[in-house]
Amino acid sequence: MIRWNTDRRNFLKAAGAFGAAAMMRPGFAWSADGDTLRIRMEGDIQVLDPAFMIGGIEDVIMRGIYVSLNRLGDLREGAPWSPWGAEKLEQKDAKAIAFTLIDGLKWSNGLGPVTADDVKFSYERIADPNMASPWAYQFEQLDHVEVIDQRNGIIHLKNPYQPIFVVSLPYYGGHIISKAGTEKAGGKYTTEIPATCGPYLFTSWEQKQKVTLTANPDWPGPKPDFAKVEIYIVADDQAAQLAYEADAFDYTKIAIAATKAVKASPPANTKIIEAQSTRYQWLSINMLSPRLKDAKVRQAVQYGIDASQILTGVYDDLVPRSTGVVQPGTKFARKKNLIDAPDYEKAAALLAEAGVSDLSLTLTVMNDSVRTAVAQIIQASLEQAGIKVEIQPYDEAAFWGVGDKTKGDGYKDIDLALMDFAGGVDPSENLVWFRPDQIGVYNWSGFDSPEFESSYQQLISETDEAKRIALSNRMEDLMEESGGFLFICHQPLVVIHRDAFTPVIYPDGHPNPVLFKKNA
Amino acid sequence: MLTYAFKRIGLGLLILIFVMVAMYAAVFLVPGDPASVALGPRATPELKRMLTERMGLDQPVWWQIVQFFRNALTGNLGYDVWSNRPVSTLVMAALPNTLILGVAALATALIIGVPLGCLSVMRRGTAADTAIGVVSVAVIAVPSFVVAIYSLLVFAVTLRWLPAIGAGEAGSIVSQIEALILPALAIALGWIGYIARMVRASMMEVMGEPHIRTARSFGLPEWKIVSKYALRIAIIPTISLVAVGLGSILSSAVFVEAVFARPGIGKLITDAVNTRNYPVVMGTVLIMTAIYVSITIAADLLIARLDPRVRDVFRG
Secondary structure (H helix, E strand, O other): OOOOOOOHHHHHHHHHHHHHHHHHOOOOOOOOOOOEEEEEEOOOOOOOOOOOOOOOHHHHHHHHHOEOOEEEOOHHHOOOEEEOOEEEEEEEEOOEEEEEEOOOOEOOOOOOEOOHHHHHHHHHHHHOHHHOOOOHHHHOOEEEEEEOOOOEEEEEEOOOOOOHHHHHOOOHHHOEOOHHHHHHOOOOOOOOOOOOOOOEEEEEEEOOOEEEEEEOOOOOOOOOOOOEEEEEEOOOHHHHHHHHHOOOOOEEEOOHHHHHHHHHOOOOOEEEEEEEEEEEEEEEEOOOOOOOOOHHHHHHHHHOOOHHHHHHHOOOOOOOEOOOOOOOOOOOOOOOOOOOOOOHHHHHHHHHHOOOOOOEEEEEEEOOHHHHHHHHHHHHHHHHOOOEEEEEEEOHHHHHHHOOHHHOHHHHOOOEEEEEEEOOOOHHHHHHHHOHHHEOOOEOOOOOOHHHHHHHHHHHHOOOHHHHHHHHHHHHHHHHHOOOEEEEEEEEEEEEEEOOEEOOEOOOOOEOHHHOEEOO | OHHHHHHHHHHHHHHHHHHHHHHHHHHHHOOOOHHHHHHHHHOOHHHHHHHHHHOOOOOOHHHHHHHHHHHHHOOOOOEOOOOOOEHHHHHHHHHHHHHHHHHHHHHHHHHHHHHHHHHHHHOOOOHHHHHHHHHHHHHHHOOHHHHHHHHHHHHHHHOOOOOOOOOOOOOOHHHHHHHHHHHHHHHHHHHHHHHHHHHHHHHHHHOOOHHHHHHHHOOOOHHHHHHHHHHHHHHHHHHHHHHHHHHHHHHHHHHHHHHOOOOOHHHHHHHHHHOOOHHHHHHHHHHHHHHHHHHHHHHHHHHHHHOHHHHHHHHO
């Protein structure tokens, strides 16, 4: 028989010792330091060569360790661009942009000053078809970079290409790398960076745990507010939220599903950012499918879906319905959708007109919880219009193969596909994927419009903003009129951060820690 | 004993080859295109083709298997498709974290579970026995990820005694131990219950054996009978359970590593499978299977040493 010899004195002794131990616990090694910014990203580093980087954390790091000629502002302010590594960046004519690098930019590892020749090397390298960079499209209009002297050069374009200031220069491909360092490394590199020149130095990397950046003493530009940036790698949004609450870091994106609870009871000293990201979601209605060849049937699908239920049920009404691939509320956005609300009777009438009964379609979707929830609402909504839908979930790797024409004719057999792409600030960046040459690649609607293609060519070369707005609006009209698309929303981005600073988030939803400002 | 050991090792090698061939078959059966995943909606068909070639996936399957084993014999497990880093480097960076977690969880489970099982037998039929039984079954029923989340909420979020994420600061043993406590506890808790129940059941059988009765008749104290004469035999099924259960511990580690954002093999494999990073999948599975097979062989040899009847049966 076990006997517990616990009297009052022993209990008080034990409790006292326990309490004292808890009180004496030496500070929390993981707690915030005033000069250290701790942010969370989802994935680990793979490649820090701008020509081959994959995304996410890599671009966030590159914003700190490299320099680009210009940079974007916060997505909540429309992400306006301003010069950054260049003290002057001006359009000489429709096909020429002159730049002057800021004085004092210097490479690490004793590789000397950053020069216009490095800019030429960086851009022409990505554009070179032999390099096979996935980001080559950003510089597809680049003809060459003319080097005037050490700090001056001119970017010459093949054709007028207005989006270069927001699509190419401030993003991945626009990061300038050291010509000497890269050549010494054999022409390309992954995680062994030959040289850096940005406001931060790449100080350490603990695989799948943490990346540390520290202020670059040689940086000639405005000093960042935080001397050290620690980037913690946590894949899961919910785990990240708990870690934030445990004071493991100061900035993290959270799951959309958690937003209501966090707003109702936010962690201490925390601000919540709810923004509309540039990631646009839509339903692809494939006109190449034998079941959807008739435009009336496709229109029946468009009329048979209540997008507002998706916005409420999945996105907690954090964002409005999209009117196209361009973000609502921005100057390029269409005023409204042509089919703005569901009409189940009209859907049924259109099916009857087409002579279709017992229509049964498959809906191809990636198998995560958010996308599956959207698919289920679409399924329930179309059921009301008399259209049966079978949801076909795939993991990410398998999903992209479904609509790939290089894998056979399966792409013609897709009925419906729930899709979302990370978009950009310029409408051309979002519209490019629906050109005829993208059928069986990323245009899964089989949308083939000569007017769309010619409008796209005008859009990228046109400099008059009003004309560009009209062109992009017309292109979205064409998409919707084809019956191949139902625009859902630009997904919400929800971030929590300490109220001691103000973050800057790029349109891709990722932060730029260089521009974070401490609050007075 | 030597013959027995050789036969076990031979069987282990066969298992290893079978697992890798099965993995290769799975790679070609599972739909999915690594090039599309990695390159995203910006990739041209030419670029995808180049990547497929670089991964060697355009070669016949049998050729890939032969190449894999040939390279593996020289210590070359291939290269990460995206970062081009050697797979062996990636595995060796992640492996210690998972092994430390697994060993810590197992050690915790054994240190607590075995004495609880013994105590239960020594106090059989009492309230203590009942309480241990109830608690053991209760903790077996709770999944490790639930323990992980709640322990994180209590000890990291509310009390802030222990870190919420990571494997601790590099070079700081204290920080690494702090980071190990909650994940190890999350995995160990269910195993404490298993081991306590297993030890109790085996001990109950052994305690009825003639040699125990003889020991009692000599007037030996109960604790000595239990620890010296009964446990030596009763522990054998537990050793088998622990060796076989290592696979289960490693799969628990996948969830626990996700909750605590702890870098490890589980995270490496799931990321690699999701991105169809086949060289990393193959290399990691090879290493993990080798470890698992080695531990099973070690457990078999230990059991054979403790109980000569086992090797006799195998010999016969």
